Amino acid sequence: MxxxxxxxxIKALRTGHDELASLVRGFTADDLTHATGASEWDVSQVLSHLGSGAEINLAVLDSALNGTERPDGDFNRSVWARWDAMTPAERAERFLEVDEVLVRRYEGLDAPTRADLRIDLGFLPAPVDVATAATMRLSEFAHHAWDVRVGFDSTAALAPEATRLLLDQTAALIGFLAKPAALDGRQVALAVRLTSPDRSFGLELGDAATVGDTPDRPDGVLTAPAEWWLRAVTGRHAPDHTPASVVLTGDAITLDDLRRVFPGF
Known part of the structure; x- marks a missing residue:
C-alpha cells in the first residue's frame, strides 16, 4: 500500500477515536452494560476488546520502531486477562487512554517511517507496512465502534471515512469470510452494485466464494450502500440493521440466504 x-x-483512526471517545465520555454506568451489535458483548466488553487490541497493537508497533522482539502470545493473554478483570467503568476509562496513545503513535510517524517501516503482526507470513497494519486496526475499530453505536441507534452506519478506505480490501477476505456451504450446493452468481462510494463487481458463490467481474447474466442483483456491504460480510446484517435501500432481485438467493453465507465470526 x-x-x-x-x-x-491514520486520519481515519483519529476521527474514529475522537467520535467514539466523545460518546463513551457521556456514558452512564447503565450504558456501559447495555447490549451492542456484538450479541455476546455489552458496551464495556466491546471497549475492552478495542482497548486490549490497542494495547497489543501499540506494543507490536513499538517493537518494530525499536527493533526489539515482537510481544508473544503470553503477552497477549496477559493483556486480555487484565482487561477481563476490569470493571465496566475501568474498561471505558482505560480504552480512552490507550487508544489515544496508539493513534498518537501512528500520527507521530514521519513520512520515511510510514513508507519504510515493516511491522511483524505475528499471524501473517511476513511483516507488513504501516498502511497495512493501520488498515487492519481501522477495520477492527470501525466495526466495533458500530457495534457500540447500534446498541443505542438501530440505524447506525459505519463511518464514511472508514468505509471508503476499507471497501477495496474486502475482496481479498471474501474467501475467508463467506460460508457458501450454507446454500446447500446451489451455485449463484450475483451482480453487486454499491453506492457511497460506487462499486460494481460480481460475487460467485459455489464450492468457494470469489469476487470478480460483474457477470453478464447474473442470477440476482444486490444493490446496497457500501457501508452495509462491509457490515454484511462481517455478519452485521440483521434485518433491523438493514436499510430499505438494500435490495436483492432474482429468485436464486434471498437476503436471508446471504446472511447465512456471511455469519460473522
Whole structure:
C-alpha cells in the first residue's frame, strides 16, 4: 500500500477515536452494560476488546520502531486477562487512554517511517507496512465502534471515512469470510452494485466464494450502500440493521440466504 493510504488511514483512526471517545465520555454506568451489535458483548466488553487490541497493537508497533522482539502470545493473554478483570467503568476509562496513545503513535510517524517501516503482526507470513497494519486496526475499530453505536441507534452506519478506505480490501477476505456451504450446493452468481462510494463487481458463490467481474447474466442483483456491504460480510446484517435501500432481485438467493453465507465470526 502507499504512504498516501497510510496517511488517510491514520486520519481515519483519529476521527474514529475522537467520535467514539466523545460518546463513551457521556456514558452512564447503565450504558456501559447495555447490549451492542456484538450479541455476546455489552458496551464495556466491546471497549475492552478495542482497548486490549490497542494495547497489543501499540506494543507490536513499538517493537518494530525499536527493533526489539515482537510481544508473544503470553503477552497477549496477559493483556486480555487484565482487561477481563476490569470493571465496566475501568474498561471505558482505560480504552480512552490507550487508544489515544496508539493513534498518537501512528500520527507521530514521519513520512520515511510510514513508507519504510515493516511491522511483524505475528499471524501473517511476513511483516507488513504501516498502511497495512493501520488498515487492519481501522477495520477492527470501525466495526466495533458500530457495534457500540447500534446498541443505542438501530440505524447506525459505519463511518464514511472508514468505509471508503476499507471497501477495496474486502475482496481479498471474501474467501475467508463467506460460508457458501450454507446454500446447500446451489451455485449463484450475483451482480453487486454499491453506492457511497460506487462499486460494481460480481460475487460467485459455489464450492468457494470469489469476487470478480460483474457477470453478464447474473442470477440476482444486490444493490446496497457500501457501508452495509462491509457490515454484511462481517455478519452485521440483521434485518433491523438493514436499510430499505438494500435490495436483492432474482429468485436464486434471498437476503436471508446471504446472511447465512456471511455469519460473522
Amino acid at each position: 502507499t504512504t498516501d493510504h497510510a496517511d488517510l488511514t
